[in-house]
Amino acid sequence: MLICGGGTGGHIYPALAVVTELRRQGANDQFLWIGTQGEIEEKLVPDVGLPLTTISGGGIAGLSLWRKLLNGMKLMRGIIQANQAIGRFQPDVLFMTGGYVNIPVALAARWRRRPLVVYLPDIEPGRAIRFVSRLASKIACTTPASDAFLPAAKLVVTGYPVRAELRAAVARPQSEALAQFDLQPGRPTLFVFGGSRGARSINQALMARLPDLLADSQVIHISGELDWPQVAAQAADLPAELHAYYRPFPYLHEQMGPAFRAADLVVARAGASMLGECPAFGLPAVLVPYPYAWRYQKVNADYLADRGAAVRLNNEELAEQLLPTVRALLHDPARLAAMSAAAKVLDRPDAAQQLAHLLRQHQPLWVSEKSYHS
Numbered sequence: 001m002l003i004c005g006g007g008t009g010g011h012i013y014p015a016l017a018v019v020t021e022l023r024r025q026g027a028n029d030q031f032l033w034i035g036t037q038g039e040i041e042e043k044l045v046p047d048v049g050l051p052l053t054t055i056s057g058g059g060i061a062g063l064s065l066w067r068k069l070l071n072g073m074k075l076m077r078g079i080i081q082a083n084q085a086i087g088r089f090q091p092d093v094l095f096m097t098g099g100y101v102n103i104p105v106a107l108a109a110r111w112r113r114r115p116l117v118v119y120l121p122d123i124e125p126g127r128a129i130r131f132v133s134r135l136a137s138k139i140a141c142t143t144p145a146s147d148a149f150l151p152a153a154k155l156v157v158t159g160y161p162v163r164a165e166l167r168a169a170v171a172r173p174q175s176e177a178l179a180q181f182d183l184q185p186g187r188p189t190l191f192v193f194g195g196s197r198g199a200r201s202i203n204q205a206l207m208a209r210l211p212d213l214l215a216d217s218q219v220i221h222i223s224g225e226l227d228w229p230q231v232a233a234q235a236a237d238l239p240a241e242l243h244a245y246y247r248p249f250p251y252l253h254e255q256m257g258p259a260f261r262a263a264d265l266v267v268a269r270a271g272a273s274m275l276g277e278c279p280a281f282g283l284p285a286v287l288v289p290y291p292y293a294w295r296y297q298k299v300n301a302d303y304l305a306d307r308g309a310a311v312r313l314n315n316e317e318l319a320e321q322l323l324p325t326v327r328a329l330l331h332d333p334a335r336l337a338a339m340s341a342a343a344k345v346l347d348r349p350d351a352a353q354q355l356a357h358l359l360r361q362h363q364p365l366w367v368s369e370k371s372y373h374s
Helices: 009-024 041-047 065-089 102-112 127-133 144-148 164-170 174-180 200-208 210-214 228-236 240-245 256-262 274-281 296-306 315-330 333-345 351-360 369-373
Strands: 002-005 032-036 052-055 094-098 116-120 138-141 155-157 189-192 218-222 246-249 265-268 285-287 310-312
Touching: 002 009, 002 065, 002 102, 009 041, 009 094, 009 116, 009 164, 009 351, 032 041, 032 065, 041 052, 052 065, 065 102, 094 102, 094 127, 102 116, 102 127, 116 127, 116 351, 138 144, 138 351, 144 155, 164 256, 164 274, 174 256, 189 256, 200 210, 200 218, 200 228, 200 265, 200 315, 210 218, 210 240, 210 315, 218 240, 218 256, 228 246, 240 246, 256 274, 265 315, 274 285, 274 296, 274 333, 285 296, 285 315, 296 310, 315 333
Parallel strands: 002 032, 002 094, 032 052, 094 116, 116 138, 138 155, 189 218, 189 265, 218 246, 265 285, 285 310
Antiparallel strands: none
């Protein structure tokens, strides 16, 4: 299987969850990942022992004419590189999850007559997935709401495949997760993060009101690497009595599961992972859609908010509304419990298995007859 996806953790982590499931079912090690040079997949994919090759690529939409021309040239070079990689690897099926790297690989796959399965993490597809879906034999999606954007005949609703290590944390006692961060049971706990790249507006709004929040709650905060120096400096200036209630990090990987489990409420962007991870933990959320990400994060946030699992807070409202919104929720146990129950209803714990089954249909030889029938 050739896997293609990159640019953000939301495109990478679902595919990693599916690979883990395929291996658990007895799949062999014939995997290759194609990503883009200079993107986050160059770190995440080799870290889990998967071979990675990178090709040229770049976005087209919303850029200056000069940048479009430059990235168009990268796209043409990427098609050639993808065609060479497919020719060498000879995959039985391609699995794509999003990012502009999908376009050259999908075109090369069409030229090579290789079947293509797409997984759409978000509810509404971006331009790359819209294009690639025309070439796909099947399109898996997180929720039934995606049928408003893609051909229903190709759609299979699988749910969002949450990583196995996060699933394992769901069953742990909250007190154990809190202890891992040296935080106190019984004190409301807020988990704030901005996705794999961080979120400056969320960081700034949080840090501006952090002493007020820490007066009666505790915070786990992932700032992202770019804002980490400023966040670390401000954290060092906190009054001594508040240090015990604030846990800042530039990035978390292995500890993401415990951070989710420790929390009573999350504040985050409305990336695709929120559609899977918040329901898995039954975690209420305040979602702040990234204002420059077309509208797909707004669609994600509204999907959870309309079902009672989240509150949507627009980016321009953050500075004034973050503190009162978070405080109102953290100090309303009945409302938090109702939001938690609404989130749990949306969980699809078998999503990775469903996607693995869909891919096995294109290459049944991956799994032994014994494993397949079990």
